[in-house]
Amino acid sequence: MRIVIAGGHGQIALRLERLLSARGDEVAGIIRNAEQGDDLRDAGAEPVVLDLESASVEEVAAQLRDADAAVFAAGAGPGSGAARKDTVDRDAAVLFADAAVRAGVRRFVVVSSMGADPAHQGDDVFDVYQRAKGAADAYVTGLDALDWTILRPGALTNERGNGLVRLEARTGRGSVPRADVAAVLAELVESRATAGLTLELISGSVPVSVAVKSVAGN
Template identity: 65%
Template sequence: MRIVIAGGHGKIALRLERVLAEQGDEPVGLIRNPAHEQDVRDAGAEAVVCDLETAGVEEVAEHLRGADAAVFAAGAGPGSGAARKDTVDRAAAVLLAEAAERAGVRRFVQISAMGADRPPQPGTDDVWAAYIRAKSDAEDDLRARDLDWTVLRPGALIDDPGTGLVTLAEPPVPRGKVTRDDVAAVIAGLLGTPGTGGRTLELAEGDTPVDEAVRSVAS
């Protein structure tokens, strides 16, 4: 499969690109910074420079044409303010989904976050509240589209080596941490498993092997 990944230089995306390349797929990483091209190539992916904060929908659709799936793995990242939570975590996700529709790419996996289904609590940090609102709005937009979509909400992300053991289910899943390696493995599994579209799933560390966990959520 040819799989286009927005946020192609992100920590989850680079791991996902390696997994996909190792299993014989053709990952394509959309990146904002040309200086990151070599890192993406080293992960086994084609690197395409495309800034989702400035690109138009037709430009993005052109990068998606001929693909079998799209993955939204972009994020404004630590240190960014509330404005970029909206332009990246919401607007860029909406842009990629619209471009996928135009390009005829039906399979779409969107990385969201636990808590996206609940309003921020009073007194929540303004930037965190903006992040949760952006993720929630991006989820709502995706669910309204004619795509074979899956929303994946990981728990707290850590860089420890993957365990290959997770909890994956429709909400609510108890809050917990999860390695980025395991998130990448789950996304690869979702992409390769029929019947996982139209689902909102939460992900944390657990006791179930990734392959078994993905099969258990397939309809």
């Protein structure tokens, strides 16, 4: 498979790129800063320098043509202000989805956030983030041209992943290592039977592959 990842230098994305390239997939990661390219190459991915905050739909679609799947894993990051939650977490996700439609890429996986909701209340930056993620999710799920899956992890940690998770429509609050999020994403990209599902993810007791097969069969 050829898989294009938006936010290719993110902590989850780099882990995902290693997993995908190790199993023989062709991976490209979209980054804004060319200096990050070596990190992607080390992970087995082709760096594509493109700013999703200023690029056109056609420019992004050109990078998605001939891809089998697209993963939106971009984010403004914890140190960014409210404005970039809208321009990256919401607008860039919408742009990437529109570009996937334009390029004819049906399989589309989004890394969202547990609690994402376009009607989320509050004025703090995290509240803006939850609204932005929720609005992006709502837009993607309204596109019939995409076989979308929305993944909403709980609190992210850098602990070593153990490959044991809880993946359900509703899990309740919890944490999950970024390594396990990447492992789930690698499975979801291939599992078109999970299309149309919005899933929450926390650490649990079920092996990743079993958890994905379980939700796909429901």
